[in-house]
Every structure is written in structure tokens, then in C-alpha cells.
Amino acid sequence: xxxxxxxxKLKLLEEKANEIRQSIIEMLVEAGSGHSAGPxxxxxxxxxxxxxxxxxxxxxPEWPDRDRLVLSNGHIxxxxxxxxxxxxxxxxxxxxxxxxxxxxxxxxxxxxxxxGLETTSGPLGSGLSQAVGMALAAGLDKKKCRxxxxxxxxxxxxxxxxxxxxxxxxxxxxxxxxxxxRNNIQIDGHTENIMPLEPLKDKYRAFxxxxxxxxxxxxxxxxxxxxxxxxxxxxxxxxxxxxxxxxGVSFMENDYLWHGKPPTKExxxxxxxxxxxxQGKIISEHE
Amino acid sequence: xxxxxxxxxQKIFDKDVEMKPIRDGYGAGLVTxxxxxxxxxxxxxxxxxxxxxxxxxERFPERFFEMGVAEQNLAAVAAGLGVSxxxxxxxSYATFSxxxxxxxxxxxxxxxxxxxxxxxxxxxxxxxPDGATHEMTEDIAIMRTMPNMTVLVPxxxxxxxxxxxxxxxxxxxxxIRFAREKTPVITTKDTPFKLGKNNILWQTDSPSVxxxxxxxxxxxxxxAAKELEEEEGIESLVIGVHTIKPLDEKNVVEMAKKTxxxxxxxxxxxxxxxxxxxxxxxxxxxxxPIEFVGLRDTFGESGNPWDLINKYGMGVKDIKAAMKKAAxxx
Numbered sequence: 340x341x342x343x344x345x346x347x348k349l350k351l352l353e354e355k356a357n358e359i360r361q362s363i364i365e366m367l368v369e370a371g372s373g374h375s376a377g378p379x380x381x382x383x384x385x386x387x388x389x390x391x392x393x394x395x396x397x398x399x400p401e402w403p404d405r406d407r408l409v410l411s412n413g414h415i416x417x418x419x420x421x422x423x424x425x426x427x428x429x430x431x432x433x434x435x436x437x438x439x440x441x442x443x444x445x446x447x448x449x450x451x452x453x454x455g456l457e458t459t460s461g462p463l464g465s466g467l468s469q470a471v472g473m474a475l476a477a478g479l480d481k482k483k484c485r486x487x488x489x490x491x492x493x494x495x496x497x498x499x500x501x502x503x504x505x506x507x508x509x510x511x512x513x514x515x516x517x518x519x520x521r522n523n524i525q526i527d528g529h530t531e532n533i534m535p536l537e538p539l540k541d542k543y544r545a546f547x548x549x550x551x552x553x554x555x556x557x558x559x560x561x562x563x564x565x566x567x568x569x570x571x572x573x574x575x576x577x578x579x580x581x582x583x584x585x586x587g588v589s590f591m592e593n594d595y596l597w598h599g600k601p602p603t604k605e606x607x608x609x610x611x612x613x614x615x616x617x618q619g620k621i622i623s624e625h626e
Numbered sequence: 627x628x629x630x631x632x633x634x635x636q637k638i639f640d641k642d643v644e645m646k647p648i649r650d651g652y653g654a655g656l657v658t659x660x661x662x663x664x665x666x667x668x669x670x671x672x673x674x675x676x677x678x679x680x681x682x683x684e685r686f687p688e689r690f691f692e693m694g695v696a697e698q699n700l701a702a703v704a705a706g707l708g709v710s711x712x713x714x715x716x717x718s719y720a721t722f723s724x725x726x727x728x729x730x731x732x733x734x735x736x737x738x739x740x741x742x743x744x745x746x747x748x749x750x751x752x753x754x755p756d757g758a759t760h761e762m763t764e765d766i767a768i769m770r771t772m773p774n775m776t777v778l779v780p781x782x783x784x785x786x787x788x789x790x791x792x793x794x795x796x797x798x799x800x801x802i803r804f805a806r807e808k809t810p811v812i813t814t815k816d817t818p819f820k821l822g823k824n825n826i827l828w829q830t831d832s833p834s835v836x837x838x839x840x841x842x843x844x845x846x847x848x849x850a851a852k853e854l855e856e857e858e859g860i861e862s863l864v865i866g867v868h869t870i871k872p873l874d875e876k877n878v879v880e881m882a883k884k885t886x887x888x889x890x891x892x893x894x895x896x897x898x899x900x901x902x903x904x905x906x907x908x909x910x911x912x913x914x915p916i917e918f919v920g921l922r923d924t925f926g927e928s929g930n931p932w933d934l935i936n937k938y939g940m941g942v943k944d945i946k947a948a949m950k951k952a953a954x955x956x
Contacts, residue, residue: 403711450709451739458709459738465702465730472706472714475691479667479712499730502699 340569341392344562348391352558355425356386360587361614362421362434368607370437373446376584376597377491378418380522380555384580385422387558388487392565397427400455406484407457407473411466412491412520413447414599419456420444428455464497466490467517471503474512485569488517493525496534501546507575508547515575516568517548520555522584524595543577555580587614628848629829632866633816638848645808646783648842649747652804653678654783655790656715660686666794667707669693670717671700676806677717677747697722701730701744708740713794720746720762720803724769735799736774743793744769744801750842750893751921751938752807752931761926766840767898769801770871776800776821777871779892779900781844782812785868788819796821803841805893807931810845812866824874826881828852830861835953836881839891840867840900843919843940847891850945862949870903878907882914887952889917891945893935896920915955917948 344352359382367373389395394406410419417437424431429443436442443453447461458469470488477484494500507515521539523530530536540550549571553564561580568576584598585591588610591602602610613619628634637643660666660682667689670679674692683690693700697718704714716723724731724744735742746769749762770777776796780786786804793800818825827844828837828851839847847864854860865881867874882888888908890901896918908914919940926934935941 409706449737458705459733462729462733465698465705465734468699468702468730469706469709469734471699472703472708472712473710474706475667475703476707476710476712479689480710499698499702502694502696503703506693506696506699506703 341562341566344391344559349559352386352390355390356382356558357587357614359386359418359421359425361611362431363417364602364607364610364614366417366421366434366437367601368604369435370439370601372438373417373601374414374599375591375601376524377412377415377520377522379588379591380582380584380586381415381418381489381520382586383556383558384518384561385418387561389422389426391562394484397455400428404482404484407470407486409457409466409470409473409486409488410448410460411488412463412494413460416448419448423455429453463491463494464499467500467503467507470515470517471507471512474515477514484514486515488515490517490519492519492521492523492530492536493533495536495539504543504546504548511573512575513572516565517575517577519577519579520582521579522582524584524598526598528595539579547574549574549576550579551576552579553581555582556586587618589613589618627829629826632818632825632827633814634827635811635814638810638812638845639852644811646811647806647808648780648783648786649678649804649806651780651783651786652745652790653681655787656682657685658787658791659794660689663713663794665711665713666715667691667712668715668717669700669704671695671697671722673718673747677745679717697727698730701727702734704742705734705738705740708735708742709738713741713743715743715745717745717747719760720749720765721760724765724801725762728768732772736772739774739798741797742799744799745804746801747804748806749803750805751926751934752805752842752893754807754931754934755928757928758925763894763921763926764898765803766870766892766894766900767902770903771898774799775871778868779803779840779870780868781841781866782809784811784813784815784817785819789868792819792821805842807842809842812844819868822869822872822874824877825866825868826863827866828862828864830855830863833861833863833885835860835887835889835949836863836865836885837889837891837945837949838865838867838878838900838904840870842893843891846935846940846942847945849942850949853942854946854949860950860953867900870900873903873907875907875911878904879911882908882912886956887915889919889945889948889952891919891940893940894920896922915952917952919945919948
């Protein structure tokens with residue numbers, strides 16, 4: 340079991356997720372390119388991982404017994420970088436180097452560029468396979484660590500994902516917990532128009548996975564789901580996390596056109612104002 | 627004459643020269659590598675017997691993983707193992723791996739610097755009856771252009787065993803090319819095998835052409851050198867190139883300077899393979915006339931392996947013609 344999530348900590352995590360969203364906006368404006376919707380949509384889940392779920396040590400990123408977080412859909416790396424910086428893996432000031440020359444923060448994450456990254460990713464569909472490899476290695480070495488693999492829904496168009504899912508099911512790799520960012524958008528439009536994924540739960544069940552479904556913005560519910568997944572020992576588990584792409588910024592939410600572009604300076608200001616006031620629900624001194 | 631320093635099989639030119647499939651060396655090498663290092667694991671995509679991965683599976687069943695017909699997963703699972711302290715060897719046919727899963731190899735193994743060894747089997751035209759779908763003739767090109775990748779092409783079963791063990795001793799991603807058909811045993815246990823170091827197999831007093839050869843056609847190249855000397859008094863050098871990358875540039879330049887004419891011989895497209903590597907090296911360091919023996923921008927077909935070699939211009943007479951042509955261009 341993970342540590343219990345008390346109300347006080349939950350509130351802290353929710354506030355942290357909001358700060359992380361603000362930093363994502365700032366770094367994307369500075370970079371002038373990159374993806375907006377996915378990173379904002381996954382901020383709550385990344386916060387839950389780096390500040391509550393993962394057994395890790397930012398000061399010792401190569402600790403062999405650490406849990407692994409594999410980001411398969413590398414394009415949402417702004418949320419990974421920001422959360423890692425907040426967790427202490429590297430200075431926050433470095434966030435403004437995203438996508439710039441000589442930066443450790445490549446446009447898509449590169450393992451050997453930055454300690455703490457577990458994989459190189461970008462081309463979609465291969466993260467779950469790499470997580471499977473890590474799970475096999477942990478099994479051979481009798482390590483207790485967990486391998487968490489974060490995937491997008493759109494990348495499930497790729498056959499490689501299903502090759503990995505089939506193998507993990509066959510080998511009952513219960514040390515793998517996959518999380519799907521079910522935000523229903525991909526570059527060209529809505530997932531169910533581009534290439535229907537439903538019934539997604541049934542597909543994973545048919546591949547011999549334990550399947551959970553959760554609100555990806557409810558940190559408490561997400562942590563509960565991870566706890567359940569950790570208790571399942573005869574199968575790998577996938578958590579289908581329903582998220583709102585662009586979460587927290589009204590003009591980005593649920594609009595697939597925000598999948599792959601950054602906010603302009605003006606849009607960035609508006610977005611930050613919304614995040615600081617929780618979309619106008621509170622009057623901030625920043626106004 | 628055969629270079630005595632390379633301690634080659636003395637029966638090379640005999641009618642009853644021992645014939646062995648190059649892939650046999652992989653199975654033997656895997657068992658040795660697995661015995662020496664408990665981190666060695668083997669993954670195979672439903673071709674356990676024909677890639678000779680079976681030898682390892684029988685010896686170390688707990689370190690063997692059957693992946694099914696899923697080469698993209700094969701490569702990326704190996705990457706995950708490779709960044710977790712394991713040393714995976716992945717076995718399949720070269721048309722599928724690195725053919726089908728090239729991007730996974732590029733992103734998750736080469737760029738990711740995962741310690742994975744890729745064994746591409748049934749490479750070359752001599753896969754024979756299976757036809758062109760299974761005759762991989764572009765693998766050297768697509769693998770040697772990949773940053774961070776070492777590329778090895780053994781010439782016989784003995785060298786294949788050494789190459790497999792060498793791959794395990796070499797840090798980082800390595801591609802090794804293997805062939806299906808039985809081919810003459812060229813080397814012995816005592817033949818030198820150093821990463822990135824060519825072997826001079828045939829040498830003469832006043833050579834007028836240097837033949838660089840890799841893999842299965844080494845015997846043809848040696849026969850061509852011998853016959854050309856006996857028939858027309860044309861002396862030559864034959865240099866075995868088991869390491870395509872990093873190329874032994876020093877040796878290549880030295881041999882080109884010595885002879886002034888070069889022929890490359892490989893069971894691969896003439897574009898981008900051994901010939902491409904040698905041409906790049908010489909264009910940069912010592913421009914020299916080169917003739918290329920290999921497949922000329924065409925696919926193969928079904929047939930008897932050695933008949934295919936002759937039909938597609940890689941026979942002994944083709945190599946002799948190329949040697950004369952290169953020497954004549956000086």
C-alpha cells in the first residue's frame with residue numbers, strides 16, 4: 340500500500356498541480372513550439388506520481404531499486420520536465436531552455452540527456468514494450484520496484500502497443516501498471532473519428548489485463564486506483580484515466596487544435612490568469 | 627598465397643572443404659557469452675531453431691524470452707532490458723529485424739544507447755528458395771548509417787562465434803549479420819579477430835588490385851584471386867572485412883595505396899554496404915578506382931543459393947572480371 344493520502348496532502352498536491360500547469364504555460368511560451376493540451380491534461384497525474392506514488396530519490400536518480408516511470412507519448416514531456424524540476428531533479432530555471440540548442444530538455448525526451456529520464460521517446464507506441472523489458476529485468480533481479488507506463492489514447496493506433504500488451508498479458512507482468520491518458524483527442528481530430536479505440540476496456544481485458552477506469556483529475560481517486568493495481572498480482576493493470584485536454588485553460592480545454600501548438604505570449608498571459616484564479620472562481624491579487 | 631599470419635583453414639581450396647552455416651556460430655557464441663556474463667539474455671521472434679537461439683534456450687531457459695512474431699516489440703522490450711543492466715541479444719531474420727523494426731532500433735536502442743545486440747539472420751541472396759521477401763540485401767546500409775551502432779559481418783561459422791562473443795564484450799548497440807546457407811569454413815580458432823581490424827587473407831609480392839570482401843562471398847573472392855594469378859599472372863590482395871563499422875580506414879587506405887585499384891565484394895546491394903563504406907573512406911583519403919560486386923538495385927528471387935549468386939553477378943568469374951576492370955582503370 341502507498342502511504343495514506345490525507346486531506347492536507349491532497350490539497351497540497353492539487354495546489355502543486357496548478358503551479359505545474361502555470362510553469363508548463365510559461366515554458367511553452369518561452370519555447371515557441373511544443374504541445375499544450377496533453378501536458379495540462381496530465382498535470383494532476385504527474386503530480387500524484389512524483390509527489391506521492393513513486394518510490395524514487397531525485398538526488399540519486401540512478402538508484403537501482405527505484406520505481407520507473409516510462410513516458411511513452413514523449414510529446415507531452417513539458418509536464419514531465421516541470422514535475423521533475425519541482426521534485427528536485429534539476430533547477431527550475433532550466434525549464435526555459437526547452438527545445439533550445441544545447442539544452443538537456445529535448446523536444447522529445449532523451450534518456451541520456453538528463454538523469455532521471457527512463458527512456459527516449461517520441462515515436463509513438465514503443466513505451467509499453469520498454470516498460471515490459473524493465474519489468475522482465477526487475478523479475479530476473481528479484482527487485483520489488485514497479486514499472487509505470489504512461490501512454491496516450493491516440494498512440495493505441497500503433498500495433499506495437501498491442502504486441503507489448505499481448506506479451507505482458509501472457510507473462511502476467513503484474514509489476515507493470517499502465518496509465519492511459521484518455522483525453523479523446525489526437526493531432527488530426529477526435530480519437531473515435533480518426534481510429535475508434537472503443538471498447539478500450541474490453542480490448543485490454545481480452546489481452547488478459549486487469550482494467551480500471553478513473554477520473555484523471557481526481558488525485559485521490561487516481562491514487563486509490565494505483566493502490567488497487569498494486570494489489571493485483573496475477574496480471575498487469577491498466578488504468579484508463581479520463582482527462583480533459585488543456586485542463587485549466589478554458590480556451591484550450593477539449594479543443595484538439597491545441598494538441599500540438601504552444602500559446603502565444605498573449606494567450607499565455609490569459610492562460611496564466613485563468614490558472615491563478617482557477618478560471619475566475621477566485622479573485623487573485625495578481626489581477 | 628594465403629597469408630600465413632591469419633592462420634586460415636588450410637583446406638580452403640580443397641574439394642572437400644568443410645561447409646557450415648554461419649548462423650551455427652551464433653548459437654555457440656551465445657552459450658559462451660551467456661556463461662561468461664549472467665546478464666546476457668536472448669529474445670527471439672518465433673525463429674528459435676533456425677536462428678540457433680535454441681542452444682541458449684536449452685542452456686539458460688530462465689534467460690530466454692519467446693516474443694512471438696512481433697519484431698517491433700522484440701526490439702523495444704530489449705531496449706527496456708538493456709537500460710536495466712541486462713545485455714539482450716535479439717534474434718530474427720534480417721528482413722524483419724532490423725527490416726521491420728528499424729525505427730524501434732533507432733529510437734529505443736541506438737539513440738537511447740541501450741546495450742542491445744541485434745542478430746539479423748538469413749541475410750543475403752543465399753536464403754535461396756524462400757525468395758526475395760526473405761533475402762535481406764539492404765541491412766548493412768541501414769544499420770551502418772545509424773549513429774552509435776557497431777556493424778559486424780562474419781565470413782564463416784568460426785568467425786560468427788567470435789563476432790557474437792565480441793558483441794557481448796563491446797559496450798552499446800551492435801548489429802551482426804548471419805547467413806542461412808552452408809558456406810566454406812575460411813578461418814580457424816587461431817585466426818585473429820579484433821574489432822575494427824581487417825584481416826589480410828591473400829597476399830602477393832606485387833599486387834595490382836585489392837579485393838575487400840565481407841561475409842559469405844569470402845570464398846569466392848579467394849578463388850578469384852587464386853585463379854586470376856594462375857590463369858593470367860595478375861596478382862592481388864584479398865582483405866576480409868568483418869567489421870563494417872567502425873571501418874579499418876588505416877588498412878583500407880594502405881591497401882589502396884599499395885595496389886591503386888579496389889574491388890568490393892558483398893552479398894548485399896552495391897549501394898550503401900561494404901562498397902559504400904570503402905568508397906566513402908577512399909574518396910576522403912585516397913581516391914582510387916573501385917569496382918563493386920553485389921546486387922545492382924534489384925531484388926533477388928527463389929532458387930538454389932549458389933545459382934542465384936552466379937545469376938546476380940557475384941560469382942567467381944564476376945569477381946575476376948571486376949578485378950581486371952579495376953586494375954585496368956589505373
